[in-house]
Amino acid sequence: METIQTERGMYTPWIQVVHESNFCSGYKFVATPHKGDPQDYRGRGRQVPDVGLYPELQAPQDGATRWSNMRVFVEFKGMKVARQVDGFCDDPTEAFERLGEKPTQTRGQAIGYSEAMLAHQQRTHIFSLQVLGRYARFFRWDKAGAFVSDLVDYVEDPTLLVQFLWRFCKLSDEQQGIDPTAEKIDKPSALYDLMKAGPDPNALTPKQLQYWQDSLREDWPWWKLKVSDCNCVRHVLAPQTAPQSPESLPLGESRPAEKQLVRYFLVAKPHFRALGVTGRGTRGYIAMDPETRRLFYLKDCWRVSLPGIQKEGDVLRALRVAQVEYVPTLVCDGDVCSRCGLNSGESTHPVPDDVPAASGAGMTGPWLGTQSSSEGNAVQTALRGSNAPLSPAALDGPQSTLTDKHARGDSADEMNTMKPHIHYRMVVSEIGQPLDDFEESRQLIATIMYAVVAHYMAYERAGILHRDVSRGNILIYSHPTGRLQADGSPEIVTTAILNDWDLSKDVRTNREGARQPNRTGTWQFMSAALLRNPKKVHQVADDLESFVHVLIYESLRYLRHNCDSVKLVMRQYFDSYDYAPNGEASGGSEKLGAFHAGYLSTGAKVLRFDSLHVRRIIRRSLQWLKRYYVKIYPHLLEPESAPVREEAVASVSTKTATPSYLLGFAQERDSIASLLTSTPKTSVAHEIDVDSEEDEEKTFADLEDVTPIETHTPMIELLYDHLNTETGWLSGDKLQDQLKAEALEVSRSTASRSQSSASKRSASQSQPGEPEDPERRKCKMAKTSLGRSPT
Numbered sequence: 090m091e092t093i094q095t096e097r098g099m100y101t102p103w104i105q106v107v108h109e110s111n112f113c114s115g116y117k118f119v120a121t122p123h124k125g126d127p128q129d130y131r132g133r134g135r136q137v138p139d140v141g142l143y144p145e146l147q148a149p150q151d152g153a154t155r156w157s158n159m160r161v162f163v164e165f166k167g168m169k170v171a172r173q174v175d176g177f178c179d180d181p182t183e184a185f186e187r188l189g190e191k192p193t194q195t196r197g198q199a200i201g202y203s204e205a206m207l208a209h210q211q212r213t214h215i216f217s218l219q220v221l222g223r224y225a226r227f228f229r230w231d232k233a234g235a236f237v238s239d240l241v242d243y244v245e246d247p248t249l250l251v252q253f254l255w256r257f258c259k260l261s262d263e264q265q266g267i268d269p270t271a272e273k274i275d276k277p278s279a280l281y282d283l284m285k286a287g288p289d290p291n292a293l294t295p296k297q298l299q300y301w302q303d304s305l306r307e308d309w310p311w312w313k314l315k316v317s318d319c320n321c322v323r324h325v326l327a328p329q330t331a332p333q334s335p336e337s338l339p340l341g342e343s344r345p346a347e348k349q350l351v352r353y354f355l356v357a358k359p360h361f362r363a364l365g366v367t368g369r370g371t372r373g374y375i376a377m378d379p380e381t382r383r384l385f386y387l388k389d390c391w392r393v394s395l396p397g398i399q400k401e402g403d404v405l406r407a408l409r410v411a412q413v414e415y416v417p418t419l420v421c422d423g424d425v426c427s428r429c430g431l432n433s434g435e436s437t438h439p440v441p442d443d444v445p446a447a448s449g450a451g452m453t454g455p456w457l458g459t460q461s462s463s464e465g466n467a468v469q470t471a472l473r474g475s476n477a478p479l480s481p482a483a484l485d486g487p488q489s490t491l492t493d494k495h496a497r498g499d500s501a502d503e504m505n506t507m508k509p510h511i512h513y514r515m516v517v518s519e520i521g522q523p524l525d526d527f528e529e530s531r532q533l534i535a536t537i538m539y540a541v542v543a544h545y546m547a548y549e550r551a552g553i554l555h556r557d558v559s560r561g562n563i564l565i566y567s568h569p570t571g572r573l574q575a576d577g578s579p580e581i582v583t584t585a586i587l588n589d590w591d592l593s594k595d596v597r598t599n600r601e602g603a604r605q606p607n608r609t610g611t612w613q614f615m616s617a618a619l620l621r622n623p624k625k626v627h628q629v630a631d632d633l634e635s636f637v638h639v640l641i642y643e644s645l646r647y648l649r650h651n652c653d654s655v656k657l658v659m660r661q662y663f664d665s666y667d668y669a670p671n672g673e674a675s676g677g678s679e680k681l682g683a684f685h686a687g688y689l690s691t692g693a694k695v696l697r698f699d700s701l702h703v704r705r706i707i708r709r710s711l712q713w714l715k716r717y718y719v720k721i722y723p724h725l726l727e728p729e730s731a732p733v734r735e736e737a738v739a740s741v742s743t744k745t746a747t748p749s750y751l752l753g754f755a756q757e758r759d760s761i762a763s764l765l766t767s768t769p770k771t772s773v774a775h776e777i778d779v780d781s782e783e784d785e786e787k788t789f790a791d792l793e794d795v796t797p798i799e800t801h802t803p804m805i806e807l808l809y810d811h812l813n814t815e816t817g818w819l820s821g822d823k824l825q826d827q828l829k830a831e832a833l834e835v836s837r838s839t840a841s842r843s844q845s846s847a848s849k850r851s852a853s854q855s856q857p858g859e860p861e862d863p864e865r866r867k868c869k870m871a872k873t874s875l876g877r878s879p880t
Contacts, residue, residue: 138162156209168222211271233490318423391510401591411551415543417517424487425512488512521564538808539585545801552597558635559611613663620677
């Protein structure tokens with residue numbers, strides 16, 4: 090191997106030596122450097138590792154990658170370039186991550202392949218190899234980060250490499266990282282037939298039924314998932330704990346050691362999947378109970394396990410006890426455990442008793458830990474020179490990450506920023522629709538209003554602050570009422586749900602400040618104050634500001650306005666960031682500029698929306714935010730900018746048949762009005778006059794020391810007053826996604842120029858399964874993986 094200069098020349102000798110030596114009995118290495126996985130919807134077939142290790146009976150026969158069956162991926166670099174492209178440095182006096190484009194691309198490849206493998210399997214961790222000429226590195230990835238070994242000269246001494254391959258193939262599926270609580274459903278089988286038969290459609294909306302049918306992709310693995318809380322550790326730690334009702338426990342406290350109900354749910358392709366290797370790795374499934382054939386929403390994630398951070402299911406229990414509306418209804422939940430539910434004496438991780446002696450070359454050694462960012466898009470140094478064993482962590486107890494337990498910084502005083510994670514599943518009754526599915530501007534306002542009401546109730550009645558308000562966490566929720574409309578069709582009522590409470594905080598018992606070493610929330614929708622200061626304590630005003638950013642985001646993408654470039658405004662307002670001297674990401678400059686001016690701008694003009702109500706709500710909110718920042722953070726606001734010329738946009742009121750969201754508002758109107766009436770008047774009232782450009786705002790005396798953005802009721806009243814006004818709305822005013830339309834237009838223009846100049850086709854134009862230069866393609870994918878926003 091040391092005489093082979095190119096990576097292409099390495100595949101065949103490698104595979105041949107392993108096969109002839111019988112290192113990997115029952116497994117087979119397959120070279121797949123030119124043909125991607127046609128089922129890889131994320132990478133579109135462009136994620137192509139050089140070699141993959143597969144069980145013999147599942148090895149691909151057509152030379153194409155199969156992420157759903159792969160056990161280890163191997164990336165080769167020829168001797169000629171090996172040291173130049175190595176992503177890491179073993180010298181402890183230098184930075185572990187080597188700088189430069191090629192080392193960065195090599196790390197990006199490893200991250201991209203790991204993401205693809207995790208996406209197509211039910212995994213607790215994965216292993217991979219990197220062969221750099223005569224040297225090799227070993228990797229172990231989980232949701233906290235990755236172990237990376239020193240370079241091993243396998244030509245001089247092949248013992249460690251041989252031992253790794255031999256031992257890996259002797260491991261049980263669970264030790265290799267396969268989740269034993271996820272049972273793959275054979276096609277055909279009784280469970281397969283049950284899923285194809287589908288749920289009872291009478292209790293579902295057409296959209297919910299469509300979600301289920303869309304998930305049944307034949308080219309995607311189907312699963313039977315177990316949901317049950319882990320008891321084995323609690324029986325050891327607290328065998329005498331007296332039973333308590335879940336509602337009586339403080340948030341963040343585990344439930345007692347009592348027998349938990351085990352339930353199973355059938356799922357297929359995820360309805361939602363978070364990107365990246367590390368972090369929570371949330372997957373959302375439309376799930377069917379095989380006993381009742383009812384549909385539910387199942388959330389599978391790796392929750393952060395730090396003091397003060399409670400399980401989302403415990404939060405939902407507390408919200409239900411406090412009678413908080415417009416939040417999910419918990420069905421069941423629990424930390425995922427590989428041991429709970431097994432028969433006595435049954436082992437899930439047998440250890441081979443025929444391990445050969447290898448002159449001390451065990452699976453300990455100089456393991457180096459590294460960390461990916463919260464979205465898995467970069468690698469950061471976290472551990473140097475640890476001799477932590479690679480053997481799996483104790484498998485009694487819930488499935489948890491291992492990397493964080495051995496991580497430390499480059500120096501002894503550098504903080505370990507890795508977060509421990511525990512595998513967690515939760516099932517709720519409601520199946521919502523994304524906020525992007527709103528039908529017209531009035532429904533957008535109604536949906537956000539319900540979410541603000543939920544936020545208010547949670548804070549006031551249960552002392553819980555959400556802390557992650559974003560477009561993805563506000564859902565449209567529709568359900569049949571059981572009544573028929575005049576035309577005989579089922580009556581459907583639509584409201585909304587404020588979802589994803591896993592980053593929430595009990596502010597009554599947990600006021601000590603930050604619980605995690607970095608920001609909490611979604612970058613695009615964080616308050617400007619949080620973006621400027623990552624150590625700021627999250628407050629109500631930060632979440633209320635996030636609701637404003639959500640409204641602006643959705644309006645820019647889907648409503649008519651005078652913006653010349655949606656992409657440019659979106660990038661500046663939501664995605665922009667820079668780095669402080671200490672390396673921390675900072676953002677929010679464009680948001681602060683809008684607060685100071687009191688309006689959004691596009692180029693040399695005011696950004697105006699056709700919808701009169703949306704226009705006024707955004708302007709009023711920005712004025713409130715200016716008052717808040719002048720009071721609390723005056724140093725963040727920049728000097729007054731030059732006045733911008735406004736352009737008038739006509740607003741025409743039209744009317745069609747009553748949509749389901751207005752039926753929902755008619756049903757909820759009185760309860761929200763009653764809520765506002767019972768609230769102390771630390772708020773404002775609005776006189777909506779559609780013939781005037783501005784609403785009249787009446788400020789109550791109690792607001793002298795509190796700006797409207799610091800308390801919920803002003804925003805609820807603002808949204809409610811506009812929603813309750815029948816005139817001035819544009820019926821059916823939602824457009825196609827203008828951000829995508831703009832990108833498509835650019836793509837068509839680029840394609841046209843490419844065809845006219847007869848240049849080589851770009852990666853974005855390649856079709857899955859078509860050949861393209863592997864190194865060129867991998868570099869492109871690496872750049873994509875490393876180019877996202879900092880959180």
